[in-house]
Amino acid sequence: MARHSPVTGRYVTIDVDGLEYKVFYLHNGQGQPLVCQHTAGCHNHQWRGLLEDEEITKDYNVIAYDLARHGKSDPPHNVEWWKSEYKLTAEHYVNFIVKFCDALELKNPIFMGSSFGGNVALQLALRRPDRFKAVIPVEAADYAPGFFLDWWRHPHANAAQVCASGVWDLMAPQSPEMDRWLTWHYYTQGSEAFKGDLYFYSVDHDLRKQLADIDGKRCPVVMMTGTYDYLTPPEATENTARQIKNGVYIEMTDIGHFPMSENYPLFRVYLKEALRIIRERTGG
Numbered sequence: 001m002a003r004h005s006p007v008t009g010r011y012v013t014i015d016v017d018g019l020e021y022k023v024f025y026l027h028n029g030q031g032q033p034l035v036c037q038h039t040a041g042c043h044n045h046q047w048r049g050l051l052e053d054e055e056i057t058k059d060y061n062v063i064a065y066d067l068a069r070h071g072k073s074d075p076p077h078n079v080e081w082w083k084s085e086y087k088l089t090a091e092h093y094v095n096f097i098v099k100f101c102d103a104l105e106l107k108n109p110i111f112m113g114s115s116f117g118g119n120v121a122l123q124l125a126l127r128r129p130d131r132f133k134a135v136i137p138v139e140a141a142d143y144a145p146g147f148f149l150d151w152w153r154h155p156h157a158n159a160a161q162v163c164a165s166g167v168w169d170l171m172a173p174q175s176p177e178m179d180r181w182l183t184w185h186y187y188t189q190g191s192e193a194f195k196g197d198l199y200f201y202s203v204d205h206d207l208r209k210q211l212a213d214i215d216g217k218r219c220p221v222v223m224m225t226g227t228y229d230y231l232t233p234p235e236a237t238e239n240t241a242r243q244i245k246n247g248v249y250i251e252m253t254d255i256g257h258f259p260m261s262e263n264y265p266l267f268r269v270y271l272k273e274a275l276r277i278i279r280e281r282t283g284g
Contacts, residue, residue, distance in 0.1 A: 007028045009025065015099065021074070023066065024044075025063055025104075028051045028061075029062045030057070031059045032108075032109075032133070033108075034109065034112060035109045036050065036062065036117075038071075038113075047260055049265075049267075056272075060110075065100060085196070086196030087200075093123065094120065098128055108133040112136035114140075115201070118232075123207070125219045134222065135219060135222075138225070139237070140237060144202055171228065175256065175263040212244075215245050221244050222248040222277050223248065223250070224237075224251075224274060228254070232257070246281075
């Protein structure tokens with residue numbers, strides 16, 4: 001018997017800093033909007049487990065978009081984008097997310113992102129606490145230098161293979177083999193935008209002197225990191241959360257840098273706790 005997923009996909013056109021983007025997103029559920037950002041160089045496939053989680057989607061409208069240049073979202077349509085190198089900045093990243101939420105008319109969404117998506121969650125809490133009910137930075141920290149590499153597009157390097165191979169080592173050995181290989185597969189497809197994403201991740205994102213300016217009471221910040229993540233080790237996330245007013249840190253055992261795709265059943269245990277904390281702190 002064929003089974004149809006309840007998840008549906010749509011495009012929305014938004015203008016961000018004078019650039020026109022056709023953004024693809026998947027969504028399912030009802031109630032509180034929960035907007036999800038994939039990791040660098042990847043796409044919204046990573047959130048399929050969450051999108052199809054009946055227990056979560058009965059109370060949350062889960063929305064997972066492809067950032068421009070990723071997955072089914074093209075580069076900007078109104079400029080000759082191929083004539084300049086893609087380097088994602090914190091300002092443009094934040095503006096993109098806010099414009100996307102505005103286009104969907106989302107009221108007080110919760111934002112959750114992983115890796116460079118987790119780092120931008122911190123940027124949102126700092127720059128736009130008025131626009132989000134709460135943020136859940138996953139595998140994130142105030143600073144993550146060293147991953148914007150010049151050799152990424154060297155003709156002797158197969159970026160797709162390097163990207164996917166690096167991903168494999170970031171996952172926990174306890175995660176299901178099928179899910180680890182699927183996460184690996186996602187990354188064989190997304191290498192072109194990866195270097196530009198890492199410009200934000202390792203160069204433009206630096207909140208070491210601004211964490212005290214994030215008010216976790218106004219916009220709750222619940223941070224989560226897996227014990228097998230060596231890019232953003234648990235102690236880096238914990239140290240970041242400790243410097244945020246009312247910041248919360250949850251350590252996820254037996255999971256790595258891609259928790260939502262490498263082991264969703266385990267990740268959902270920690271996610272439910274994060275959502276519980278947010279409900280408790282926001283009154284609903």
